[in-house]
Amino acid sequence: MIYGKEHKMVLQAIMHEGALDEKRGKELISKLFGHENTAHVLNEINAKLQPLYMIVKCVNCEVTGQLYWVWASTVQDKIANFHPEFSQAQLTLLRTIYSEIVTSNNGHVSSTWCLNLCSTLNVKLSKANAEEFLYEMVNRNWLACKNGKYYMGVRSIVELLQYFKDTYQDNLQTCTLCKQVLFYGEKCDQCNTTTHVYCLENYAMNRGGLECPNCHYPISQHSQSGNNNNSSMDIDEINIEMNEVTQSSQRRSKRKHKD
Incomplete structure (x- = not known):
């Protein structure tokens, strides 16, 4: 099939979400193409994205096992990139949480630890602002949350993998x-x-x-029951411009785990 508006709408849906869960992706492809051959459609999209050094990757949430389609760059470096809408204080909090997750023995941090961290940061951040920011990070799949604990989100796993490899290679x-x-x-x-x-x-x-x-x-036996944070999105509402996902670069030095 020739790459057409249906492919573009699928791609725009993935870009809009950052990480689109497979169930919703299948529903979208079924509605647009009249079949559920998602692998074929994603391969056609990736063929178009290849010259732009972009790709749609399929990755499972480590907590729930849910499969997501994540839009990411194929060229990564040690710089962790985020949208400029986030403040320096919020990004400092997020990077510190990343450090604790990666260097911990259990792969997660408690929500209480995250909020108490605000008083120790070099930049000012209220607990209310931090709580709202962390909720947004979960909603956008940068972090995953279950039973009051934060885990690495699927977008972080895909989009920041090289950053984690360069910064925490001895802990991975x-x-x-x-x-x-x-x-x-x-x-x-x-x-x-x-x-x-x-x-x-x-x-x-x-x-x-x-x-x-x-x-x-x-x-x-390990329980995998988790909460998905899915938002509704109609096909007719998908109209995302490429510059909406342009991100600014922020660098963070390696942190040591504190017990």
């Missing part, structure tokens, strides 16, 4: 099964390897039980 872990970098997963008590929860559950379906893919040590 790799999933035992998919061999991709992971920030939150199930750790084996026997051999200390870590596996994405959704990778482990798919593995368990074929094995008949949860066990470490590396040493086969039994692993306790």
Whole structure:
């Protein structure tokens, strides 16, 4: 099929959301194209994006396992990029949260820790402003939230991966099964390897039980129930300009984990 307005509308929907969950993406493609061959449509879109050094990637939320379509650049560096609408204080808070998530042993930080962090920052940020900002980061999938804890969001995993590799290369872990970098997963008590929860559950379906893919040590059942933050969006409302997603560059030095 020739690349047409239907493809552009799918791309604009992904750009608008930053990370579009697969269920809504399938519904959109079914309505526009009359089929659910999402892989074919995404491949056609990516073929057009390739000369622009952009891509639509499919990535799972590490907390819920939900698959998202994320629009990102294929050229990344150690600079973490965000929209200029965010203040320096907000970005300082976010980078400190990133540092704690990456260097922690559990892949998450508590909401209480995040708000208390405001009083220790070099830049002024009220708890009310921080709470509103963190809600926005979850809504835009830069962070994920479950049971009062913040995890790495799918957009951060895709769009800032090179930044994390350059800044925290000694702290990053790799999933035992998919061999991709992971920030939150199930750790084996026997051999200390870590596996994405959704990778482990798919593995368990074929094995008949949860066990470490590396040493086969039994692993306790992990609950994956989570909250999705989906907003409604009609096809007729999709009209996004490229310059709306232009982001400014901000650099942050490596931080050490504090217990």
